Amino acid sequence: MRQEIPAAVLALTAELSSERETHATLDSLFTYAGAPGDPPEGSKHAKALAWLRRANKESTEPLRVLGRVLEGYMDEVLDPSNRWDKERIEKRQKIVKALAEADLQYVKGGKITSAMGTPTRTLSEFIRERDLESIDQEFQRAVKNATASPREAVSAASNILESVCKVIISDENLPAPAKQDLQSVWGVVRKHLGMDPSKVEDQDLQQILSGLLSVAHGIGSLRTHASSAHGAGKTPYRLEPRHARLAIHSAHTLCLFVLESWSKRGNG
Structure with a gap:
């Protein structure tokens, strides 16, 4: 199905490309991208806008x-501690947000796809590649659902964390638990990565790690008792958007810590 570039994304892309390119490199970039026709006249910003609008009108796949x-802008490796890179990251996130508002997402390698119903296989690929931006987009989609459907959002947050654990178990050939719920797969991964607070000498880090372990259990339990993944029962939770966002952000923090810990072991 042919889909045009959303207006907000079009404007942000024109702004970004005109800032980062010269006239010559802008022409080369849009030619590489398959934008139709010759370079439009005008300033770099006017040229980028006109070319993207032309793509919407004339291209079979805008x-x-x-x-x-x-x-090039989305896939480049940036350092958040660098002031210039920080500004680039912020602009990149604006594009991610604008895409998400149109139910679209950027996928590494220069692809724009629907953000609805992303298959587990794709998420698994993101995890294996340590593609943190794409994983972050999965969490952003959960945040987006928090207001309209907090139960769905909690379920999504738990599923992402569960997927991370299952990929690690699979790639490391770890013994799979009899039950495949979050509590069980998390227990295997936690043991494999050596996440034992009692073995951490620094008391402050020990407290933080203990809290993270509680987060995993809490998210799994909340999904079971209050999310859309199970029946609400006789006494349904009064789950509010703020509760859903708390679960999502907590799962996001734990997920990235697990992936960084996995990478530190030299796996993949």
């Missing part, structure tokens, strides 16, 4: 053009 234009 989103394919968009993905290729964004590829």
Whole structure:
């Protein structure tokens, strides 16, 4: 199904590309992206806007053009501690947000896809590649659902963390638990990565790690008792958007810590 570049994304992309390119490199970039026609006249910003609008009108796959234009900006490795890179990260996040509002997402490699119903296989690929931005987008989608459907959002947050654990178990050939719920797979991964607070000498870190372990159990339990993954029962939880966001952000923190710990062991 043909889909045009959303207006907000079009404007942000034109702004970003005109800031980062010269006239010559802008022409090369849009030609590489398959934007139709010759370079439009005008300033760099006017040129980028006109070319993207032309892609919407004339290209058979406007989103394919968009993905290729964004590829270099979205896939480049940036350092958040660097002031210039921090500004680039902020602009990149604006594009991610604008795409999400149109139910779209950027996928590493210059692809724009639907953000609805992303298959588990794709999430598994993100995890194996340590593609933290794509995993972050999965959590952002959960945050987006928090207001309208907090139960769905809690379920999504738990599923992402559960998927991380299952990928590690699979890739490391760890013994799979009899039950495949979050509590069980988390127990295997926690043991494998050596996440034992009693073995941490620094008391402050020990407290934080203990809290993270409680987070995993809490998210799993909340999903069981209050999310859309199970029946509400006789006394349903009064789950509010703020509760859902707490679960999502907690799962996000734990997920990234687990992936960084896995990477530190030299796996993959």
